[in-house]
Amino acid sequence: MATAITTIEAENIGEARRDLGPLFVGTIFVGSFLLFLVQPMVARMALPRLGGAPAVWNSAMLVYQALLLGGYAYAHAIARLNVRVQSLVQLMVLAASALLLPLHLIGVTPSTTASPALWVPWLLLVSIGPLFFAVSAQAPLIQRWYAAATGGKDPYPLYAASNLGSFSGLLSYPLLVEPRLAIAQQTALWTGGYVLLVVLTLICAAVLPRAGLDTSDAGIVTEAPPTLKRRLWWILLAFVPSGLMLSTTTYLTTDIMAMPLIWVIPLSLYLLSFTLAFGEGRGVVISICRLSPVVVLTMGGISLQNASSAPLVGMMAELLLLFVVAVTLHSQMYASRPAPVHLTSFYLSMSIGGVLGGIFSGLIAPLLFDWTYEHPLLILLAGALVPQAYLFSASERLWQGGAGRRWAITIVYALVVAFIAWAAIRQPWPWLHKSGPMFGAAAIGIITLLCIGRRPPFLIGLAAMVLVFGGWDAIQRSLHTGERYRSYFGIYTIRDEGDVRTLAHGTTAHGMQRLTPGHQWDLTSxxxxxxxxxxxxxxxxxxxxxxxxxxxxxxxxxxxxxxxxxxxxxxxxxxxxxxxxxxxxxxxxxxxxxxxxxxxxxxxxxxxxxxxxxxxxxxxxxxxxxxxxxxxxxxxxxxxxxxxxxxxxxxxxxxxxxxxxxxxxxxxxxxxxxxxxxxxxxxxxxxxxxxxxxxxxxxxxxxxxxxxxxxxxxxxxxxxxxxxxxxxxxxxxxxxxxxxxxxxxxxxxxxx
Structure with a gap:
C-alpha cells in the first residue's frame, strides 16, 4: 500500500492541517453513534405493531445492512468527484433527509395475518430509510475527506473511531437511554444529535482543499485498483462475522427475551471487533488472532450444546466465539486494505459481505434448514479462514517433512478422531453413557491442539467436535420427518423419551403428552x-x-x-x-x-x-x-x-x-x-x-x-x-x- 505524499504537496497542505484529526474523528464518531442508537430505538418503537418474535430483529438487521450497503454504494459513486463537490452533495442529502425528523414510524398497522418477514422491512424502509441512508454514508466519506484534508494521512484508523461510536450508541440505548427516557424524549435526543452532525459536517467541508487541487486524491501516490479476487476475499471475510452475529442473536433472543437490551449484545461485540481490528494498537489483536483456532475449536463445540441446563454458559460461549472470529477476520481484512484512493471500494465490498451474511442467516437458512445448520456451517467456515500458527514446538516438529509424511499423519489423525467421535455418539460401553459427548470432545480437542498450524487436520477435528456436540443428533432428527419444524418464529423439536412426548421451542418445553394408553390426555407440564x-x-x-x-x-x-x-x-x-x-x-x-x-x-x-x-x-x-x-x-x-x-x-x-x-x-x-x-x-x-x-x-x-x-x-x-x-x-x-x-x-x- 502506498500513501506517501510529495514534498511540495505536503508543504501546500500547510501547518494548519496537522491538527484536523479531532474534528474528523468527532464527526465520524457522532455519525456512527446516531446510526446505531437509532437501530434499537426504532425496533423498540415497532414492537407493539410487529410483535416480539426474535426473527423480527433479524429482519430489522437485514434492513439496516441493506441501507448501510446503499450508503456505502452512494459514497463510492460520488468518490470520483472533487471532495468539495462531494461535501455539497452530502450536505444536500442530509438536509433533505432532515425533513423526516423527528423520528417516527408511519401510521400504518399491519393486519393480524401479515408476515413480519415482509412487514418489518417495508415499515423500516419507509419510516427511517432516508435518514439511515444519509448517515450511513458518513463513515467512508469522512475518511476520504480526512485523507484529502491532511495531504494523504492514513484514514483507516478513523474507522476504529466509527465503530467505537457505533458500539457506544448501541450500549447507550439499553443502559442509559431506554431506562431514563420515554420514546418521545429519545427521538428528541436523536434529532439534536442529527443537527450536531450536520454542523460538524459543515465544518469538515470548510477545511477541505480548495480549487487548486482538482481531485480529492491529489498528493496521494495511487495504486492499481483492487482485483476481483481481492474484492471477493474482502466479501468472504465480512460474510462470516455478519452471519455469525445474526445466528448468535437468534439464540439469545429466543432463550432470554426479544427486546433491545438482548439484541444489542451480539451487534455491540461485532462492532467492537472493528474498533480493535482497525485500530493502531496491534498487540491485543495479534494475540486474539493467534488464539483464534483454539477458541473456534472449543467454543464452537460448546455453543452447539442444548443449553437448557446451563443457558448462561452457552450464551458466554456464543459471544466469545463471535467476538474472536469477528476480530480475527476483520483484522485480516484490515491487513489487506487498499490505498485511500480505493477506500470506498474497500468499504463497499465489506458491506456486500455483511449483507450476504445477513441474507444467509436471516432469510435463506430458515427456508433451507429445519435446524440452525447455518451456525455450525459458519463455524466451520471461520475455522477455514482463521490464521494457523503452531502453538507448540513439538507439534511443529511433528508436521515437518515432505507432503507424503504430512498426509500420512493427517489420515491417521482422521481415523483416530473418527473413532473417538463414533464412541462419543454411539456410547458402546456403559462407562460412556451420559458422559460420551464430554469425553469425546475433550479427547478430540486435546489431540487437535497438536494440529493447529495445519488447516486440513484442524478442520477435521473441528467438524468432529460439531458432530459430537449436537450436530449428529440434529442430523438424525432432520432425517426423521415430523420431529422438527422451523418457521419464522423459531425451531420446534418433538422428542419421545420413554412414555413422554415433548414439544420444545428453543431450549424450553412448551408442552408434553403421555403416550401410555389411558393417560394420553392427562394434564401435564x-x-x-x-x-x-x-x-x-x-x-x-x-x-x-x-x-x-x-x-x-x-x-x-x-x-x-x-x-x-x-x-x-x-x-x-x-x-x-x-x-x-x-x-x-x-x-x-x-x-x-x-x-x-x-x-x-x-x-x-x-x-x-x-x-x-x-x-x-x-x-x-x-x-x-x-x-x-x-x-x-x-x-x-x-x-x-x-x-x-x-x-x-x-x-x-x-x-x-x-x-x-x-x-x-x-x-x-x-x-x-x-x-x-x-x-x-x-x-x-x-x-x-x-x-x-x-x-x-x-x-x-x-x-x-x-x-x-x-x-x-x-x-x-x-x-x-x-x-x-x-x-x-x-x-x-x-x-x-x-x-x-x-x-x-x-x-x-x-x-x-
Missing amino acids: YYTAYSGVGQAMSRLPAILGPNARVGAVGLGAGTLACYAQPGQDWRFFEIDPTVVHISRESGSFSFLSHCKPDAKIVLGDARLSLGDVPANSFDFLVLDAFSSDAIPMHLLTREAFGIYSRVVAPHGMLLVHISNRFLDLEPVVAEAAREGGWQAARYDDMIVSGSDNARYTASSNWILMTRDPEVLRRVITNPPTNGKWRPLRAEPGFTGWSDDYATILPLLKAFR
Whole structure:
C-alpha cells in the first residue's frame, strides 16, 4: 500500500492541517453513534405493531445492512468527484433527509395475518430509510475527506473511531437511554444529535482543499485498483462475522427475551471487533488472532450444546466465539486494505459481505434448514479462514517433512478422531453413557491442539467436535420427518423419551403428552391441576357458569384444551401457523383434537388480534405466549393490559404465566394491576421430587387478575398443599412498562 505524499504537496497542505484529526474523528464518531442508537430505538418503537418474535430483529438487521450497503454504494459513486463537490452533495442529502425528523414510524398497522418477514422491512424502509441512508454514508466519506484534508494521512484508523461510536450508541440505548427516557424524549435526543452532525459536517467541508487541487486524491501516490479476487476475499471475510452475529442473536433472543437490551449484545461485540481490528494498537489483536483456532475449536463445540441446563454458559460461549472470529477476520481484512484512493471500494465490498451474511442467516437458512445448520456451517467456515500458527514446538516438529509424511499423519489423525467421535455418539460401553459427548470432545480437542498450524487436520477435528456436540443428533432428527419444524418464529423439536412426548421451542418445553394408553390426555407440564391455571380453571364453572367464554394467548401443544367443559366457548390466539400444524394437524399431539376439536384458532400477533375483538368477549383469558423462555415485552405493557381489560368481562379473570429463568416479571404485572384497578394474586406450585407424577410436571408461576374481589377470593381459597397463593409483591420505585417506556434492568434475577 502506498500513501506517501510529495514534498511540495505536503508543504501546500500547510501547518494548519496537522491538527484536523479531532474534528474528523468527532464527526465520524457522532455519525456512527446516531446510526446505531437509532437501530434499537426504532425496533423498540415497532414492537407493539410487529410483535416480539426474535426473527423480527433479524429482519430489522437485514434492513439496516441493506441501507448501510446503499450508503456505502452512494459514497463510492460520488468518490470520483472533487471532495468539495462531494461535501455539497452530502450536505444536500442530509438536509433533505432532515425533513423526516423527528423520528417516527408511519401510521400504518399491519393486519393480524401479515408476515413480519415482509412487514418489518417495508415499515423500516419507509419510516427511517432516508435518514439511515444519509448517515450511513458518513463513515467512508469522512475518511476520504480526512485523507484529502491532511495531504494523504492514513484514514483507516478513523474507522476504529466509527465503530467505537457505533458500539457506544448501541450500549447507550439499553443502559442509559431506554431506562431514563420515554420514546418521545429519545427521538428528541436523536434529532439534536442529527443537527450536531450536520454542523460538524459543515465544518469538515470548510477545511477541505480548495480549487487548486482538482481531485480529492491529489498528493496521494495511487495504486492499481483492487482485483476481483481481492474484492471477493474482502466479501468472504465480512460474510462470516455478519452471519455469525445474526445466528448468535437468534439464540439469545429466543432463550432470554426479544427486546433491545438482548439484541444489542451480539451487534455491540461485532462492532467492537472493528474498533480493535482497525485500530493502531496491534498487540491485543495479534494475540486474539493467534488464539483464534483454539477458541473456534472449543467454543464452537460448546455453543452447539442444548443449553437448557446451563443457558448462561452457552450464551458466554456464543459471544466469545463471535467476538474472536469477528476480530480475527476483520483484522485480516484490515491487513489487506487498499490505498485511500480505493477506500470506498474497500468499504463497499465489506458491506456486500455483511449483507450476504445477513441474507444467509436471516432469510435463506430458515427456508433451507429445519435446524440452525447455518451456525455450525459458519463455524466451520471461520475455522477455514482463521490464521494457523503452531502453538507448540513439538507439534511443529511433528508436521515437518515432505507432503507424503504430512498426509500420512493427517489420515491417521482422521481415523483416530473418527473413532473417538463414533464412541462419543454411539456410547458402546456403559462407562460412556451420559458422559460420551464430554469425553469425546475433550479427547478430540486435546489431540487437535497438536494440529493447529495445519488447516486440513484442524478442520477435521473441528467438524468432529460439531458432530459430537449436537450436530449428529440434529442430523438424525432432520432425517426423521415430523420431529422438527422451523418457521419464522423459531425451531420446534418433538422428542419421545420413554412414555413422554415433548414439544420444545428453543431450549424450553412448551408442552408434553403421555403416550401410555389411558393417560394420553392427562394434564401435564405447567398445566396440571396443581398449577395456577389448573386452580383457576377448576373453579371457572362454579364462578362464571357452565357457558364461560375462554381465550388463550399461545397454543403450544394444546394442553389447555383438556380443561374445556361442555358448553364453553374456546378461542386460541397463536402467531405461528407451524404451531397450529403441530398441535392440530401433524398427529404428534392429540390434546386439541380429542378435548376441544371445535376450538377456534386466530392466527396473528395476539395483541393485534385482541385489538379487533369486541369488548367483554371473554370470561377467562390466559396469557401464555412464550418465545422459548420469555413473554414478548409488548404483551406486558400498560397499553396491552388496557386491551385485556377491554375484552375481559367485568367479573372475568385474566391469568398471566410469568415463569422465567432470567427475569422476575412480577413487578411488571403488579404495576399493571395497580394502574388498571385489578385485584391480583400470585400462585407458585411446588413439584414434589420423587413422586410418581414428577417427570410429567413442571413448576410454574402464575398471576391471577380480576376486577371483582369476590371472584379472586373464591379462586384463591383452599389451595392444594403443593401450591400457594399470595399477594403480589410491590417493587418500590419500579416504573411499569408501556409502549413508550420499558426496561428489564431492574428485573434481572442475577442482580436481585
